[in-house]
Amino acid sequence: MVRTRFAPSPTGNIHIGGLRTALYAYALAKHNKGEFILRIEDTDKKREVEGATEKIKELLNLFGLIWDEYFIQSERVKSGIYKKAAEKLVKEGHAYYCQHEGRNAKKEGFSKELRDSCRDKNLTSGAIKLRVPDNEKVSFKDFVVGKEISWNTSDVADATLLKSDGFPTYHLAVVVDDNDMKVSHVLRGHDWMPSTPIHLLVHKYLGFKLPEIGHLTDILDPEGGKLSKRKGSTSVEGLLKEGYLPSALLNYVCLLGWAPKNNQEIFSLEEFVAMFDPKGFQKSNPVFDRAKLDWMNGEYIRKADLEGFIRMLKSESSGFSEELLKKIAPLIKDRIKKLSEFGNYTRFFIEEPTVEKKLLGPNSKKHLEAAKKALDKIKKWDLEEINEVLMEAVKDNGFKIGDFFMDLRIAVTGTRFTPPINDSIVILGKDTTLKRLSKVT
RNA sequence: GGCCCCAUCGUCUAGUGGUCUAGGACAUUAGGUUUUCAGCCUAAGUACCUGGGUUCGAAUCCCAGUGGGGUCACCA
Numbered sequence: 001m002v003r004t005r006f007a008p009s010p011t012g013n014i015h016i017g018g019l020r021t022a023l024y025a026y027a028l029a030k031h032n033k034g035e036f037i038l039r040i041e042d043t044d045k046k047r048e049v050e051g052a053t054e055k056i057k058e059l060l061n062l063f064g065l066i067w068d069e070y071f072i073q074s075e076r077v078k079s080g081i082y083k084k085a086a087e088k089l090v091k092e093g094h095a096y097y098c099q100h101e102g103r104n105a106k107k108e109g110f111s112k113e114l115r116d117s118c119r120d121k122n123l124t125s126g127a128i129k130l131r132v133p134d135n136e137k138v139s140f141k142d143f144v145v146g147k148e149i150s151w152n153t154s155d156v157a158d159a160t161l162l163k164s165d166g167f168p169t170y171h172l173a174v175v176v177d178d179n180d181m182k183v184s185h186v187l188r189g190h191d192w193m194p195s196t197p198i199h200l201l202v203h204k205y206l207g208f209k210l211p212e213i214g215h216l217t218d219i220l221d222p223e224g225g226k227l228s229k230r231k232g233s234t235s236v237e238g239l240l241k242e243g244y245l246p247s248a249l250l251n252y253v254c255l256l257g258w259a260p261k262n263n264q265e266i267f268s269l270e271e272f273v274a275m276f277d278p279k280g281f282q283k284s285n286p287v288f289d290r291a292k293l294d295w296m297n298g299e300y301i302r303k304a305d306l307e308g309f310i311r312m313l314k315s316e317s318s319g320f321s322e323e324l325l326k327k328i329a330p331l332i333k334d335r336i337k338k339l340s341e342f343g344n345y346t347r348f349f350i351e352e353p354t355v356e357k358k359l360l361g362p363n364s365k366k367h368l369e370a371a372k373k374a375l376d377k378i379k380k381w382d383l384e385e386i387n388e389v390l391m392e393a394v395k396d397n398g399f400k401i402g403d404f405f406m407d408l409r410i411a412v413t414g415t416r417f418t419p420p421i422n423d424s425i426v427i428l429g430k431d432t433t434l435k436r437l438s439k440v441t
Numbered sequence: 442g443g444c445c446c447c448a449u450c451g452u453c454u455a456g457u458g459g460u461c462u463a464g465g466a467c468a469u470u471a472g473g474u475u476u477u478c479a480g481c482c483u484a485a486g487u488a489c490c491u492g493g494g495u496u497c498g499a500a501u502c503c504c505a506g507u508g509g510g511g512u513c514a515c516c517a
Binding site for chain 1: 451456479509510515516
């Protein structure tokens with residue numbers, strides 16, 4: 001039985017990389033008809049952020065990454081499961097008590113001469129640290145990287161397993177819990193690679209069966225370096241707010257570090273699960289590319305039906321009546337890439353635009369007078385009539401087609417970027433249109 | 442700095458010794474769609490990090506260098 005888990009700590013917003021880890025873990029489980037576990041790793045109460053756990057659950061639900069089992073690590077502490085494991089290690093000589101904090105980092109790097117001074121003191125209280133042996137080889141086969149990775153334990157520092165407050169550190173909790181929850185495949189970020197030898201040793205000393213372990217690539221910022229909150233809005237929530245659709249975002253994230261053999265790019269979560277194959281995992285770090293995300297989001301918007309599109313627009317379109325929205329939606333559905341662009345394209349429908357004269361062309365006066373005259377005589381205000389009458393004006397006056405319509409567009413909307421102008425005028429109505437034209441001429 | 446990982450167009454990638462004068466997508470550029478922008482259609486340019494091996498033959502295997510990333514807490 002394939003069982004995977006997503007194990008975030010509730011210390012802030014879910015990151016694009018976190019979403020991807022969850023997605024891959026989910027797909028790995030579900031592709032194999034297995035189970036997906038959500039485990040909240042909240043053993044550091046100092047760093048916990050209020051409401052973060054709820055946010056995580058909300059987002060996973062939104063993306064359709066539904067978990068089969070749910071655990072909160074801190075609630076498991078009182079069962080004594082971690083403490084017992086740590087004490088067992090002490091008793092068997094694989095760990096020791098320690099009463100000071102300290103780092104092992106040195107300019108020259110870690111070496112076994114830097115071993116913790118507590119390790120031979122035989123203390124009986126305090127935190128518990130792993131006693132890493134000297135000059136042994138530890139290794140495992142990474143199922144993402146696809147090869148054996150190994151360390152000499154002389155390069156590995158003693159890590160704290162149980163804190164003096166009785167809470168386990170990640171290194172202990174992850175091993176105990178993965179074993180207890182029968183996790184078959186551990187999928188995590190590449191940043192965990194350096195602490196894997198610790199986990200390998202703890203697994204061995206505790207007599208646990210080692211799960212399959214795989215380390216996902218880090219997602220890189222276009223500027224270089226690991227993607228982080230500091231460098232732009234890469235929290236999932238932030239991206240959603242910017243107007244990316246969950247389906248598009250998830251689809252894009254699939255492709256950051258994984259690809260199918262046939263290079264298919266557009267697919268749903270269900271399709272992804274069906275075709276998922278660990279062989280498609282990438283080994284080198286991908287760069288988070290907004291341009292491609294934008295394109296993909298546009299694809300999903302264009303693919304949506306009109307009703308669905310209108311529903312998506314709900315939060316962007318306050319001030320627009322349902323009726324007006326229904327008329328505008330078809331005009332912008334094919335040209336919008338992010339929902340947040342809605343306002344830029346359509347504000348002029350509900351507000352009088354301020355027209356900057358410098359945007360207008362040199363012949364704008366003639367253009368607009370002619371347009372006004374032509375539109376004024378229309379009886380039946382529909383697209384067909386407007387098209388006909390305006391084209392006539394263009395021909396009769398020998399205007400350049402593009403210049404004429406650009407001036408008309410700017411006079412009526414205040415901007416160069418709008419839905420098709422004649423369609424917009426239909427919606428705007430005769431009175432409003434003429435009024436705006438008069439104001440400019 | 443020590444340890445670990447990685448290396449195909451600007452970006453995401455296909456490619457697992459010959460079919461590669463290296464394929465697709467995004468982005469870019471040009472043209473078309475007798476009205477902008479977008480969309481759609483067409484076309485173009487752009488890549489196997491470097492140096493050594495192995496082999497009849499290497500983007501594909503090995504080694505070194507270089508470059509990029511990660512990590513070195515009683516945080517996860």
